[in-house]
Every structure is written in structure tokens, then in C-alpha cells.
Amino acid sequence: MIHRLKEVRKALGFNQTNFAKQLGITQTAYSMIENGNRPLADKYIKVICSVFNVSENWLRNGKGEMFLSSPYEKEFNEIFTxxxxxxxxxxxxxxxxxxxxxxxxxxxxxxx
CATH class of the missing domain: 1.20.5 (Single alpha-helices involved in coiled-coils or other helix-helix interfaces)
Structure with a gap:
């Protein structure tokens, strides 16, 4: 999941500092997550998926597309999970x- 996290950040055009701010954590804490020294908490996964329209299934499991294609798909995925x-x-x-x-x-x- 770590490499997908970095892929999302880069696809959105954020550096570590700006992405960390979006999550409400320091750049150091985020760097530790991205480098595999600290786990990515579920609450941050939810924030990333909600704020940036990222597929939670893709982020967690690498299945499907990185971004959800429509608000209906996002709602459906929330219900389905x-x-x-x-x-x-x-x-x-x-x-x-x-x-x-x-x-x-x-x-x-x-x-x-």
C-alpha cells in the first residue's frame, strides 16, 4: 500500500509537506508512513479517499482504478464495503x- 500512497500523492501533484497538511499531520510523520516506518492509520485512508475521490479498494488492495469515476461509484463503494x-x-x-x-x-x- 505504501507505493500506492506515494503514487496518489504524486498523481495529485503534492509534495510530502503539502500532502501531510491535507491529512493534518507533520511532514516527518507522513514521511515515516511513506517510507514504511509507520503504518497508515485507517482514519487517514478514509480522509485520502473522501477528500481526493480515491478508490479505497485500490489504495488498500491495488484493485480497480486509482480514482473513483463518479459520485455514484463512491456512494456505491461506501455502501458495498x-x-x-x-x-x-x-x-x-x-x-x-x-x-x-x-x-x-x-x-x-x-x-x-
Missing amino acids: NLTPETQQYLLVMAKELLNTQEKLLNPNEKE
């Missing part, structure tokens, strides 16, 4: 069904 794994699985099944229905409505002449 608070669901139980079983409910997440159900939601994915329902979303796939919704996508199939949308395709049928938008392309009624295409055969399956």
Missing part, C-alpha cells in the same frame, strides 16, 4: 441481472 460478504455476493448477482435486463431493453433485436 459495509455489507456482509453474503449480502455483497447477492448484490453482485442482482447487479449482473440488472445489466442483462438493460442490454435486452437497449438492444431488443439482438438474439442471445
